[in-house]
Amino acid sequence: MSLMSDAQRIVIVGASLAGATAAETLRSEGFTGEIVLIGAENELPYERPPLSKGVLLGKDQTGVTQLHDRQWYEDNSIELRLGTTATALDPSAHTVTLDDGSTVGYDELLIATGSRVRRLDVPGGDLPGIHYLRTAGESQALTDAYAAKPRVVVVGAGWIGLEAGSAARERGCEVTVIEPQSTALAGVLGEQVGELFAELHRQHGVRLLFETGVEAFEGSDHVTGVRTSTGEVVPAELVIVGVGVHPNTELAEAAGIEVAAREDGAGIVTGSHLQSSVANVFAAGDIARWDHPLFGRFVRVEHWQNAKDSGVAAAKAMLGQDVQYDSIPFFFTDQYDLGMEYAGDVPRGTSYQVVLRGDPGSGAYLAFWLDDENHVLAGMHVNTWGAIDGVQELIRSGRTVDPARLADPGVELAEV
Known part of the structure; x- marks a missing residue:
């Protein structure tokens, strides 16, 4: 272990999973200097996945998502500044300016400010009854609203939209999903696999309106419906908007730190x-x-595992350790009786073929995305627990595979 000898104070802007994990790692790796963890929310650092899963189902409370209680931060001499927003960075002076006008100096700085939801700018967009889902408070408000079994319209058939919609159905709500693309998750999984998720929701009574946009939200003092691009008004007492996020890179950009353009994937550019x-x-x-050493290209990932893994890696790098952050992107979802894990990354615009292993109609199968040279770019399992390690090994190996053998459940993944 190689600890920096001159770092006396490390400041972390963003009391997120990544930020809190970094603070924890700094202490576990032996750093004895000051750690200041700054967060805009008032809540202690927490994990977000349960907010769109167990909490919405009424099975979990938002408190269970906390990484540690307040005493843990005190015991580990981590200074928490919650409900505090960083408004400016000065890399030359090594200072962070806070929303009360004060500044805090640093020897090393970690920016872990996460993302914010993208909001729909259409008429009626500020009506009560329209929900976004990012924070613990937003999750609790949505959970409480489900209890009345309202008619629900979900705008966006991405991961958040589908998880929120499935929870609403399981709570007894009538659900309609509106999505401008041709099927669910088309931009993430492609049309073939995305349609499997669409069919799952149809089987559970969800109405799906694809290739359909939102023109306006109807209502006076509360949302009563969603007017679509086809002219239909879909009745709703509750609307959930899940149309993506924006990374919070403004602090870095204003400070002269390199930030990728949105068309190049956005995010703070790092090695x-x-x-x-x-x-x-x-x-x-x-x-x-970041410049992914295994993939040989820049990657940005908006999922729980990356937040956790990159927090660990960044902490070690700040301590002078030789870090090559090569974690394979990973995420999971739970919808109805479906559990899925996905590993890998398929760059937008890449040509690929999809190979299915097993029968999707059985409710348990695997899917793989192969490039033109039959290298595995990504893979996922549905209700086939224990398979994800084999998927990750195929990706990491970079070897050429035989699609026919890959599709054959009788052939072990290690032997493909």
Whole structure:
């Protein structure tokens, strides 16, 4: 272990999963200097996946998502500044300006400010009854609203929209999903696999309106419906908007730190060690667009596992350790009786073929995305537990596979 000898204070902007994990790692790796963890929310750092899963189903409370209680931070001498927003960075002076006008100096800085939801700018967009889902408070408000079994319209058939919609159905709500693309998850999984998820929701009584946009929200003092691009008004007492997120890179950009353009994937540009273009400034979580040493290209990932893994990696890099952050992107979802894990990354615009292993009609199968040379770019399992390690090994190996053998459940993944 190689600890920096001159870092006396490490400041982390963003009391997120990535930020809190970094703070925890700094202490576990032996750093004895000051750690200041700054977060805009008032809640202790927490994990977000349960907010669109167990909490919406009424099975979990938002408190169970906390990483640690307040005493843990005190015991580990981590200074928490919650309900505090960083408004500016000065890399030359090594300072962070806060919303009360004060500044805090740093020797090393980690930016882990995460993302914010993209909001729909259409008439009626500020009506009561329209919900977004990112924070613990938003999750609790949506959970409480489900109890009245309202008619629900979900705008966006991405992961958040589908998870929120499935929870609403399981809570007894009538659900309609509106999506401008041709099927569910088309931009993430492609049409073939995305349609399997669409069919899952149809089987559970969800009405799906694809290739349909939202023109306006109807209502006076509360939302009563959603007017679509086809002219239909879909009745709704509750609307959930899940149309993506924006990485919170404004602080970095204003400070002269390199940030990728949106068309290039957005995010703070870093090397494989997660250091930004400015010395002593690192990035982790949703906002990091890092040079992936295994893939040989820049990657930005908006999922729980990356936040956790990159928080660990960034902390070690700040301590002077030789870090090559090569974690394979991973995420999971739970919808109805479906459990899925996905590993890998298929760059937008890449040509690929999909190979299915097993019968999707059985409710348990695997899917793989192969490039033109039959390398596995990504793979997922549905209700086939224990398979994801084999999927990740295929990706990491970079070897050429035989699609016919890959599709054959009788052939072990290690032997494909």
